[in-house]
Amino acid sequence: MADKFEPNIVGFLCNWCSYAAADLAGSNKLEVPATLTTIRVMCSSRVDPVMLLSAYLRGADGVLVAGCHPGDCHYQTGNYLARRRFALMHKILETFGLDSNRFRLSWISASEGKRFSEVTNEFAEHITKLGPNPLRKMPFIE
């Protein structure tokens, strides 16, 4: 088992929807990748793209941002702004030929414990296929 690659995923979860969904997944004993590190933020729009960059440069294999479904933001419009920022970041990564595949934005509501389990497992599978983030062990960067 020691050789099997288990991707390190950093998940930025919004307090009102996705973090509650993570909680629900737990209480329902649904499986979530063991290597998912969650960071609770008050809103998906609290996530500055440089936070994702920091996770990526320090070697996270995958970075997930999850928030309320469009139209359901606790702060009315935060997730729409988060979506624009995420799209912008994606474009930048693509323009540079960087690995935009390792980043994902998902909408998971507070009642979707099952969906939380599905999204995180599917993302972990996707990252497993991509393999480890080569930046993690690269000398002289950051």
Add this chain to the structure above:
Amino acid sequence: MHNARGTTHEAYCVEREALSMKQFQVPRPPDDALRDMLASLMDKGKVGGVFALAQTGENSYSYALITDKKLLDHIVPTLPLMPANAGKMVSRLTMLEPVKTPIAVIMRPCELRALFELVKLEQARLDNLLFISYTCGGVLEMKTAKDGLQLKLEEYWKQVKTGGVSEDMRDSCRVCENFVPTGADITLTLVGNDNGKQTTVQVNSEKGEEFLAGLSYELTEAGPELEALDSMRKKRAEQKPDVFGQFAAEELGMAGLTALFGRCIGCHACGRACPVCYCSSCHFEAAENEFDPSTLETELTNRGALRLPTGTLYYQIGRLFHVSISCVGCGMCSDVCPVDIPVASLFAKLAGSVQGMFGYVSGRDAEEKIPTSTFEMEELEEIGA
């Protein structure tokens, strides 16, 4: 979402609109024509001061705010040097309170765009400012102010007369297609003009007309000279492969970026000089970005070697994340870089692609919202899953 190819065309239409106004001719070179005009404005009490590029000594140039009419001799408003982005300077003057006495502000198109961008970011105000700008031939690197400036100026003005591109210009100017000011009240025609002899002044707004009323200028209706502008636009587009070629996505990647920023000494001068990188306490200079002992240990265990100072690549890419949507392509960042990293060209290329996503041209219009501060409900559905 807008068509990405719409951007240049939209800017093109806006500038034609911006220029199709009244104009007058002055049989004097642009700097002299401006000094005369400003002196009259001050005499009549229409403006209390002038903000412009000034020569303050031999080989010394800086922006200055001048309220004593006798000192107007010092201004060199069309000299192709940019010691700082004037938009940033005006932001500092107006951030806390709007200007009380009207001031005539002379700045280049990209500086005006930076100022408008700063207004959207709540860092500047436009009250009581009369904007004078000109069709811009670009600027030379600031270090040319040290020696041999006169020789380079000759070549520069020769090129501007025909709408050409001069070799000593900043890279960002060589590829700039937004050299016609939008949002100026008064615009001088430098591109395609014989700047040693006469000056064409266009009045673009009612505010501009009000300020000039009572002065001895006779306005005539006339369309802009488009030929030289089109020629310059074409010549600048031709420079793009040369300037941007080094940043092809397939050649860049992480290896390319680390090589490009491999010389970075982490001085953050690019951010300080950048007009739209405006935070007074910078995220990348915060104590939380210092590596604590446990991070250091983890990083060294993983990598075997760390670059010091840490965080140079994080800073550079992070800054591209933060400000590319508002980048006006002025080239200050490259100009101040002590190790000659082509930051501005990288920014210009990226700004074109991210602003294009939203059909946005930063600073084109002070009323327009920055794409990251607004949204549409039905868009980008492929992004969130």
